[in-house]
Amino acid sequence: MYHLRVFVIIKRYYGKKHSSNLWLERQSRDPYVKRAREEDWRCRSAFKLLEIDAKHKLLKPGQLVIDCGCAPGSWTQVIVQKINANDNDMKWPKGTAIGIDLQHVNPITGAILLSKCDFTSAITQAEILQKLGNRKADLVLSDMAPACSGDRSMDHDKIIELCSSVIRFSTVVLKKDGAVLCKIWMGGQQKLLEDAMRKLFLNVKYVKPNASRDDSAEIYLLGRNFKGMT
């Protein structure tokens, strides 16, 4: 019995060490990780949003954008840059970026950050509404991802729950014709989410940027031209 316990402990230790070595090796070979460091983005995810934006032209000067699941902050960095791109031109108002995350987020100049906040909680959503005042958002983004349990189907259900919360909140805060972009992990419930979005947005499509790893189940659902609530 004792030997069995020792064997299990050693296997667990080396298993973890092996997978963290694989992760390190993968990071060191990843060109986006290197570029993120060189270009001062907080993480490689910046390139996903930059790529989606280059193709779909979502971010514009003067917009109000809500970034759900923003830590460590690379999407918020991109947003702040794009919505204030015409900063010297007085005809454009300054943009507003609001980032929310469960984790601590280091300050980003030009962004309002709600650190250590659960986006799905009523308290956090009330706080976002308070920050908005009587303004509405042009764009709601969600790159939120639940902590992986290792059970694909359970993780899929959890991320769909997060997206459902984003869509519900978007119906309250979005301007007519506004847009939502949210990350999902593909699975059985994605069609339900897609159908719910089709009822609210004129255009709904799937988007997979090159910076999103090929072997990942990650994909983004983009809903454009919010129909507004009647």
Ligand SMILES: C[S@@+](CC[C@H](N)C(=O)[O-])C[C@H]1O[C@@H](n2cnc3c(N)ncnc32)[C@H](O)[C@@H]1O
């Ligand atoms: C992939 S990371 C986001 C990366 C980010 N877009 C960037 O570019 O830096 C996913 C984030 O979602 C956050 N998250 C997961 N569930 C959340 C929740 N209920 N409320 C707020 N943030 C959440 C996690 O804490 C994590 O930081």
